[in-house]
Amino acid sequence: MGPAIEASIRRRVRLAAAEAVLREGGVVRIHGPDHPAVDFIALDGAGTAAALAFARSSGPTIRMVLTGARARALGLDAGSAVCVALAVPSSGGTQLLETLAGMPASSRRPIGLPTLVVEPATPAEAAAIDIAKRASLLPVLMVVPGSSRQADAVVEISKDDIDTDPMDAPLVPIVQADLPISLTETARVVAFRAPDVAYEHVALVVGKLDGVSAPLVRLHSECMTGDVFGSLRCDCGPQLQAALSRMAQDGAGVLLYLRQEGRGIGLTNKLRAYRLQEMGLDTLDANTHLGFEQDERDFRTAARMLQALGLHQVRLLTNNPEKVHTLGRHGVTVTERVPLSIAANRHNLRYLQTKRQRAGHLGLPAVNDEEAG
Structure with missing residues (x-):
């Protein structure tokens, strides 16, 4: 050493x-x-x-x-x-x-x-x-x-x-195993470990990537409330399932499950942000009132994971232009942005509106008075 x-x-x-x-x-x-x-x-x-x-x-x-x-x-x-x-x-x-x-x-x-x-x-x-x-x-x-x-x-x-950049820490695949899921039996999971954090990021590889020049890819930030409990306050759980369904239909794809709960502020602070939203703040203002940036996530980790998997060109399932730009700046070319729109419900209308109007997301459902009613 x-x-x-x-x-x-x-x-x-x-x-x-x-x-x-x-x-x-x-x-x-x-x-x-x-x-x-x-x-x-x-x-x-x-x-x-x-x-x-x-x-x-x-x-x-x-x-x-x-x-x-x-x-x-x-x-x-x-x-x-x-x-x-x-x-x-x-x-x-x-x-x-x-x-x-x-x-x-x-x-x-x-x-x-x-x-x-x-x-x-x-x-x-x-x-x-x-x-x-x-x-x-x-x-x-x-x-x-x-x-x-x-x-x-x-x-x-x-x-x-x-001044040390956390992205300087090595990020390497540690183990992989077959993981048949309800949408497809041909999937495998790959765990990535970095020495500066106590958790692993995960890639779920759907189907066979051999011969696919630009597979479908989804960068999905961890959301316990949406992914596990089916929260109606966000669109995370439905987006996760829709992305996997689209990859299964295509026969190949990669979903990166990034451990960045609550836009990177952690589960407890996300729940604090929920309380502030109940008092009238939107998603972004709730984060800044707690002392965080509007979005603390860092998608450079995703670029490193894709490169470790041998992927340098992807079709990205996202409504978030920042994901496209970050991958491009760090060595992964996005050949196509594939929209991922989920039907709104009365609990997440404001959340979706905030993503569109303030965070610059694209392809989201419009919010109108009839839906709000």
């Missing part, structure tokens, strides 16, 4: 340990030769009371780090910043922290929110936010200067650590 691989493994072990500590409500320290040390704790892991007690140890004003998306949802002037810091009076108590961390907010500042100065987050703080996202926690942290006290986990970072 070479020095570069050993260094990569050590970094990934440190990050995995930090994610686990944050989820348990512990303190993580980030330091390195290029940045002063900071200790941080996640409100979502520790709970508001414990996070407030931790932050108060540094004085009457506490430093809260959150995403620019969350700050803008609160009506704060964060410009186009990806990550910002707020100086928050500790006297505000847990209610203020909870309001800042994730309660639904309009485009105006909520009643009772004090005047807050938005400051740039440091590189170390931005890296800490990334760790919270990797742990599927709300990206809201309490930060204090690094001290001599013992943190629960220590993550040493440098500029190279912060």
Whole structure:
């Protein structure tokens, strides 16, 4: 094993340990030769009371780090910043922290929110936010200067650590097996593993790809509520089945099942977004109110999976132009975009309308007053 691989493994072990500590409500320290040390704790892991007690140890004003998306949802002037810091009076108590961390907010500042100065987050703080996202926690942290006290986990970072692209990690097929399904008995499943995550992405290969220059391909992001429980709030489950049915009819195809639940924010946060949607927000605004981007998914992984399967040209089953563009930028040519339209129901009309009008999706059912009734 070479020095570069050993260094990569050590970094990934440190990050995995930090994610686990944050989820348990512990303190993580980030330091390195290029940045002063900071200790941080996640409100979502520790709970508001414990996070407030931790932050108060540094004085009457506490430093809260959150995403620019969350700050803008609160009506704060964060410009186009990806990550910002707020100086928050500790006297505000847990209610203020909870309001800042994730309660639904309009485009105006909520009643009772004090005047807050938005400051740039440091590189170390931005890296800490990334760790919270990797742990599927709300990206809201309490930060204090690094001290001599013992943190629960220590993550040493440098500029190279912060700039490392997760797509640099190898993604390789680990095992494959025949998997007859209800739509076709000629299918096999292939599991892909990357060292930087604790789960596998999966490819379901339908039929025989030999001699097929551009097979049908579907990039399907995991959706437990739709795929498993048959949720009517989205079109994920029906799209999954429709894609497999089309591949079975064609005699060949590949469905990539990508572990990017809730547009990449994780199952728990997706359910939080559901609650915000019940309060009137649409799908995209619900994600940004929680502090995430409108869509946190990364389809570069799909391109790497297809290339590992020997596929460089595909006919893509999708209504999402971003999938087409991403595959093209990363070495997989989309020779044809094949629409995948599913009938609407009264529970997902707004969801489909949002995808069409705000996310740029194509070929979706029109929404009219008769359907809404």
